Amino acid sequence: MQQGLSLGAVSLEEELALIRRGAEEIFPEEELVEKLVAARREKRPLRVKLGVDPTARELHLGHLIPVLKLQTFQQLGHQAVLIIGDYTATLGDPTGRNKARPPLTHDQVLANAEGYAAQLFRFLDPKGTELVYNGRWFGQMGFHDVIRLLSHMTLARMLEREDFQNRWKNGFPIGLHELVYPLMQGYDSVQVRADVELGGIDQKFNILVGRDLQKEVGQPPQVGVCSPILLGLDGKEKMSKSLGNYIALSDPPEEMYGKTMSIPDELMMQYYELITTVSLSELDGIRRGLADGSLHPRDAKRRLAREIVMRFYNEEAALAAEAHFDRVHKEREIPADVPEVVLDTASLKEGRIWIAQLLVRAGLAASNSEARRLVAQGGVRLDGEVVTDPEFDWPARSGVVVQVGKRRFARIVVAS
RNA sequence: GGAGGGGUUCCCGAGUGGCCAAAGGGAGCAGACUGUAAAUCUGCCGGCGCAGCCUUCGCAGGUUCAAAUCCUGCCCCCUCCA
Numbered sequence: 001m002q003q004g005l006s007l008g009a010v011s012l013e014e015e016l017a018l019i020r021r022g023a024e025e026i027f028p029e030e031e032l033v034e035k036l037v038a039a040r041r042e043k044r045p046l047r048v049k050l051g052v053d054p055t056a057r058e059l060h061l062g063h064l065i066p067v068l069k070l071q072t073f074q075q076l077g078h079q080a081v082l083i084i085g086d087y088t089a090t091l092g093d094p095t096g097r098n099k100a101r102p103p104l105t106h107d108q109v110l111a112n113a114e115g116y117a118a119q120l121f122r123f124l125d126p127k128g129t130e131l132v133y134n135g136r137w138f139g140q141m142g143f144h145d146v147i148r149l150l151s152h153m154t155l156a157r158m159l160e161r162e163d164f165q166n167r168w169k170n171g172f173p174i175g176l177h178e179l180v181y182p183l184m185q186g187y188d189s190v191q192v193r194a195d196v197e198l199g200g201i202d203q204k205f206n207i208l209v210g211r212d213l214q215k216e217v218g219q220p221p222q223v224g225v226c227s228p229i230l231l232g233l234d235g236k237e238k239m240s241k242s243l244g245n246y247i248a249l250s251d252p253p254e255e256m257y258g259k260t261m262s263i264p265d266e267l268m269m270q271y272y273e274l275i276t277t278v279s280l281s282e283l284d285g286i287r288r289g290l291a292d293g294s295l296h297p298r299d300a301k302r303r304l305a306r307e308i309v310m311r312f313y314n315e316e317a318a319l320a321a322e323a324h325f326d327r328v329h330k331e332r333e334i335p336a337d338v339p340e341v342v343l344d345t346a347s348l349k350e351g352r353i354w355i356a357q358l359l360v361r362a363g364l365a366a367s368n369s370e371a372r373r374l375v376a377q378g379g380v381r382l383d384g385e386v387v388t389d390p391e392f393d394w395p396a397r398s399g400v401v402v403q404v405g406k407r408r409f410a411r412i413v414v415a416s
Numbered sequence: 417g418g419a420g421g422g423g424u425u426c427c428c429g430a431g432u433g434g435c436c437a438a439a440g441g442g443a444g445c446a447g448a449c450u451g452u453a454a455a456u457c458u459g460c461c462g463g464c465g466c467a468g469c470c471u472u473c474g475c476a477g478g479u480u481c482a483a484a485u486c487c488u489g490c491c492c493c494c495u496c497c498a
Contacts, residue, residue, distance in 0.1 A: 263454075377447060
């Protein structure tokens with residue numbers, strides 16, 4: 001992780017360039033400049049807010065984009081304010097979906113929250129981060145407080161939000177509780193007196209609601225710094241868990257590397273910009289190289305994959321992941337580290353095991369039927385030899401590597 | 417409160433008595449090709465040691481030789497009118 005800088009350690013231009021990097025929209029940008037200037041003058045760091053709702057257990061790179069932006073602010077000497085939306089998460093955020101998210105219990109949310117915070121502090125300096133749960137204020141509000149909060153908004157205003165509008169037009173349900181969500185997020189900004197709020201561009205509406213609420217209580221309104229929505233590995237849809245097109249924060253280095261190699265070429269620059277720390281001038285070089293053909297897209301992507309692994313692990317892991325990838329995909333060889341699967345003698349009949357059973361036991365197929373199909377399609381190998389007969393009874397032998405497809409392996413160990 | 421529409425295999429969605437383990441698309445998996453786990457093409461895509469059998473179409477019953485399809489009750493969702 002880069003060292004934190006003190007406020008004003010870099011020029012205002014540099015500071016702005018770092019903040020703008022990969023940002024899709026900053027609104028209003030003039031206000032951001034004013035705030036930055038004032039911060040320098042008064043030696044008062046900006047309070048930069050990021051709210052996360054711990055609705056899932058697993059974080060992926062898409063979640064991380066605004067977090068990395070917060071890291072940037074922190075490194076520039078500003079005050080990070082991380083809000084864990086333990087209350088908002090129980091509501092279900094309508095963001096970008098046309099189905100209401102199923103509500104979580106508060107206990108589930110708190111359990112998730114712990115994991116989140118731990119993961120996020122891999123990127124944020126805990127000492128320079130104010131961590132708050134929004135249940136701290138929402139948990140204390142009475143019904144009349146809620147009504148008062150609601151009175152700040154009109155239905156028409158709320159329906160301006162694109163997602164609500166779409167659902168309204170298409171006859172999809174909009175839960176009343178969902179209408180409250182933007183107000184809650186906005187109220188968070190009031191509570192922490194945010195100068196800047198970060199988020200994906202899908203948060204724009206909510207961030208603007210925060211500005212309105214702040215103005216109403218006489219606070220200087222926050223500035224929104226929105227990141228684009230990171231596209232997933234397919235290059236078409238938003239990175240999301242349910243679509244399965246994601247790189248998880250918990251993915252091992254080889255997975256991260258391989259998944260990165262699978263993104264469409266057009267996505268490379270966005271990933272470079274949003275996820276890596278490769279300098280802006282170097283990015284220009286890469287862009288030019290790709291454009292004039294002097295840089296092979298494969299090489300640009302290999303570097304990207306390394307950079308990404310490096311950011312989440314380290315250089316050593318990145319190089320190892322690359323070696324693994326080359327071995328499995330370029331040379332079509334068995335990787336160095338193959339998980340072992342132990343076969344106990346009880347699963348053998350006269351020292352043999354049916355190939356389908358072998359695959360199931362090795363976790364390479366979900367059922368005998370699936371295993372049969374894999375064999376029938378020529379997708380199964382024993383020590384590199386394709387198995388063609390779905391009825392094959394294999395004389396089990398330790399050390400043999402079973403392979404399904406191009407990249408799923410298991411080394412068999414026969415228990416004695 | 418009234419009227420109407422609907423709940424199908426991971427998702428979307430066709431199917432209104434046998435030809436239905438259920439069209440089509442998506443996702444996923446495998447094969448070919450490739451710089452690639454991209455794109456494209458091909459195949460597979462409920463379970464069972466599988467030319468056969470078993471379980472599935474909101475839930476519970478019923479009619480029938482035969483039900484995802486018909487009947488009864490229940491649960492859930494949506495739209496319109498008020």
